[in-house]
Amino acid sequence: xxxxxxxxxxxxxxxxxxxxxxxxxxxxxxxxxxxxxxxxxxxxxxxxxxxxxxxxxxxxxxxxxxxxxxxxxxxxxxxxxxxxxxxxxxxxxxxxxxxxxxxxxxxxxxxxxxxxxxxxxxxxxxxxxxxxxxxxxxxxxx
Amino acid sequence: xxxxxxxxxxxxxxxxxxxxxxxxxxxxxxxxxxxxxxxxxxxxxxxxxxxxxxxxxxxxxxxxxxxxxxxxxxxxxxxxxxxxxxxxxxxxxx
Numbered sequence: 005x006x007x008x009x010x011x012x013x014x015x016x017x018x019x020x021x022x023x024x025x026x027x028x029x030x031x032x033x034x035x036x037x038x039x040x041x042x043x044x045x046x047x048x049x050x051x052x053x054x055x056x057x058x059x060x061x062x063x064x065x066x067x068x069x070x071x072x073x074x075x076x077x078x079x080x081x082x083x084x085x086x087x088x089x090x091x092x093x094x095x096x097x098x099x100x101x102x103x104x105x106x107x108x109x110x111x112x113x114x115x116x117x118x119x120x121x122x123x124x125x126x127x128x129x130x131x132x133x134x135x136x137x138x139x140x141x142x143x144x145x146x
Numbered sequence: 147x148x149x150x151x152x153x154x155x156x157x158x159x160x161x162x163x164x165x166x167x168x169x170x171x172x173x174x175x176x177x178x179x180x181x182x183x184x185x186x187x188x189x190x191x192x193x194x195x196x197x198x199x200x201x202x203x204x205x206x207x208x209x210x211x212x213x214x215x216x217x218x219x220x221x222x223x224x225x226x227x228x229x230x231x232x233x234x235x236x237x238x239x240x
Contacts (some may be wrong), residue, residue, distance in 0.1 A: 043221040054147055057171045082170060092163035099159065112188040113164040121181050 017101065032068040036061040053132045056081060056124050059143030078143045097142050158200045160187035161207040168213035178211035180206045 036042040047055040060077035066074040067083070078084045088110070095106050110116050131141035162184040169177025183206035192197035 015226060033152075043217075043224065046217075046220040046224065047223070056169065056174055060171060085166065087171060089163060089166055096159060096161075096163055105156040105159075107159065111184075112157070113162060114188075117162065117181060117185040120166065121169075121178060124174065124177075128174065140147055 013101075020097075028068065031061070031065050035065050037065075054128075054142055056128045056131075058131075062143065077140075080141060081124070153178040157188055157191040160203050161183040161210065164210035167205055168210040171214075172217035173213035176209050176216060180213065182208035183209060 034042075042061055045055055045058050047053065048058055057079070060082045063075035063078040063082050066072075066078065067086075072083065091106050092111060095108050098104065099106060127141060130138050133139075165177055165180035165184045168180055183202045186202040187199050187206070189215070190196075190202055
């Protein structure tokens with residue numbers, strides 16, 4: 005029974021790696037600004053305003069190509085959050101694979117949690133203000 | 147990053163990383179719900195409410211998943227919209 009459960013897990017790991025590979029291949033080779041098969045933001049489509057995620061697909065494309073500064077111009081919050089997200093995701097995945105229980109202490113700080121939440125809201129509002137310097141927060145506002 | 151040495155053991159993973167990803171990428175409203183649940187994990191654990199802490203962590207993950215699902219559903223609706231308008235446009239040009 006244990007062996008069966010193990011192979012189930014290897015299957016899942018393989019699937020995750022495969023999907024990750026597809027994701028990377030897609031965003032590396034195709035620029036969301038130039039291809040219409042990428043999903044646009046519903047909020048932006050409906051209101052014309054920017055949500056906190058607007059620009060993130062274009063940012064990821066540029067980051068995969070090595071242009072981190074270019075990515076920053078499309079979505080600064082995303083680029084700044086990426087190290088923390090990658091670290092946190094790695095811990096979650098490694099915990100799952102190796103059945104360990106490492107916890108990222110920062111994630112348990114209420115100051116961090118609500119600070120980040122407040123930051124996201126603030127960012128949502130500020131990046132829609134149509135004057136300098138707030139235009140720097142909008143996709144490719146620079 | 148460390149395993150805690152508190153006598154009560156390690157709190158459950160509060161799934162904040164999924165809450166953050168959901169908030170930034172998919173759906174800010176549901177992402178916020180997820181964040182709020184994630185924030186409750188540690189205090190419940192510290193109070194000895196182990197089950198409540200685990201429930202909060204599970205709720206955080208659940209709402210993050212719903213945020214992602216809503217983004218996918220809206221994406222599908224968008225594609226349908228484009229396809230329908232596209233087909234309608236093709237046949238309307240008589």
